[in-house]
Amino acid sequence: MEIWERSSIRFMLNAKLDELHGEGFEDFFHDVMCVLNPGxxxxxxxxxxxxxxxxxxxxCGKKLYACYAPQTVVPSSxxxxxxxxxxxxxxxxxxEFKTFVFVHNDRRGIHPEVASLLATARDDHPELSFENFGRRHFYAEFCRxxxxxxxxxxxxSPQNRWSSASYWKNWSRSWITSPNTGAPLRTCRPSPDLRSRRWNITGFPGMSAIA
Structure with missing residues (x-):
């Protein structure tokens, strides 16, 4: 996978995960895992x-997954x-399992108190392994x-603004290419108002190009 493809995936994945909580996040996790792992x-x-x-x-790996994606992170809860x-x-x-996997939706990473909680659980249950599965892990799986x-x-997911038919219709056009080789130079994405037919260039604030 090219670097510009990975950049596009990271952007869209973060946009999607920002909107998913509770059962919606769990359903998305199920979709990803079922695609990658037949078991x-x-x-x-x-x-x-x-x-x-x-x-x-x-x-096959004897892993058990538990999802945690509240709208507001409260460590005690x-x-x-x-x-x-x-x-x-x-x-x-x-x-049925040897590894307990903590699946979460925290953009910045795992909360310090939750990290301590996992470490304590490891000490209390030496027969088990404990793992963390967050946004970086989602990204790595998508790159596969x-x-x-x-x-x-x-x-x-119908509630995600990047899942509209208009977005995917235009997605293949969302690259600026070299006039000599045709290779993509910078990734672009549709603005929230797709009717404007303008593109925001990732990494260059204030710049845009007409579709």
Whole structure:
């Protein structure tokens, strides 16, 4: 994958993740993992059973995934849910996983208190491994995808402003190319008002080009 393609993916992925919380974020995570891993199980809730402490299971790696994407990060609330999910997973799925993966949507990274929480859980449960799965991990997974897979995953959510038909119709035109070689020089993206038919050039504030 070319560097300009990776830059475009990073921009669109961040735009999408900024808008996803709760069940919407969990659904997006399921979409990504199902594309990349045939052995991934997107666990749904089932009446009184709930999800038994798992938002997803990876059969081949014996990993259990738990998603945390509140609109407002409150460490004490996350700590309570984390402890509840971990206890439930150990009780109900003790033989099904060896690694507990904390999946989150924090743009800046994992909160210091949450990091300490994971370290404490590692010490309390030496038989288990604990991992973090955040935005950089999402980006790395998207870079592994084929182009049609990344496009499908990013466009699936109807509430995302970058998933509109107009955006994808114009996406292939959103590159400035060299007049000599035709190679892309800088990535561009549609402005929020697509009717203006103007493009904002990533990395050059205030500059634009007419489509």
């Amino acid at each position: 991934f199980l997107n666990v749904r809730t089932a009446g009184r059973l709930g999800d038994q402490g798992a938002d997803g299971l990876l059969l 996350i700590a309570g849910k984390f402890k509840t999910d971990l206890a439930k997973a150990i009780e109900k799925r003790g033989n 995808m084929e182009k049609w897979q990344s496009r499908t995953s990013l466009a699936r």
